[in-house]
Amino acid sequence: MADGGLSIGQVAQRTGLSVHTLRLYEREGLLASEVRRDGSGRRVYSAWDVEWLANCVKFRASGMPLTTISRLAQLVRAGSGNEAERLELLRAHQRHITEQVAQLRDCLDLINVKVASYERHLTAGASGDPWHQQRPPAPQEHRIDGA
């Protein structure tokens, strides 16, 4: 392939997406630049396309829905003049990620406690089911609702 263009198969290999998914993404408007085609209608991806797709993969992995990526792509495709909107979109996702990290840490705390508890249980011999420990009148943690 001249000029560094890549076939869909090659792009699949280096993005980790399936060729099916690549075509889906294109249909859904996730690409920020139209994919070229060769003489017989086959897709030819530029290095820039691949780079963009790699970003898409990260966005997806961090929970950005296809529609949002599509909107971003649309803005980029539209060219200059909408930078503020792109920035807003990115900031929103930034916040979303931060929130996710907080939730993950929250769950991780819980799991760490349970894991430690089971490890104790297993190495020290049975001392009661860690998941059925009676909770004596406990210090009010973040109770969901006072009641």
Add this chain to the structure above:
Amino acid sequence: MADGGLSIGQVAQRTGLSVHTLRLYEREGLLASEVRRDGSGRRVYSAWDVEWLANCVKFRASGMPLTTISRLAQLVRAGSGNEAERLELLRAHQRHITEQVAQLRDCLDLINVKVASYERHLTAGASGDPWHQQRPPAPQEHRIDGA
């Protein structure tokens, strides 16, 4: 409701799940103890059930599939003797979360770069599209005239 038993609606309120979802979770075997019923067949949740559900919510929020929660619930329901398996399951999810956090950080890095770049762009006046830094969209026309 005597002895602190809660109705499904009350549980929905304090777990943030819908009553539909609560019934779904029960059908799918996510509950580690069978929910009691009152005289006329209505569910009566114990404080422990609610606590367990709150954990389920965290598990879900951290990407644990229903089937996995179900398996964990099943183990807990089965009682002592399978602690090693529970621990294994928890450790697997621990790893999964850690991996997710890494991915999120990875995406966050990317976004931070882009955000910074757009901020510069916007405050300092247009200086080129931050998303087209390396490769201007020079889509060299796909040949339409014969070869």
Add this chain to the structure above:
DNA sequence: CTAGATGCTAGACCGAGGTCTAGGTCAACG
């Protein structure tokens, strides 16, 4: 007593995000 919440079950429906198939084109290889 009656209305209006709230609950019950069974099962249909939905959106997101893929994944796969059918049927066809094309280029290269032995």
Add this chain to the structure above:
DNA sequence: CGTTGACCTAGACCTCGGTCTAGCATCTAG
């Protein structure tokens, strides 16, 4: 030449995790 493999489109199909409806029973307040 025929076959093989990568590619094309259109569209069906699938899983996951809910969400909602129908039709009925029960509780509670006025």
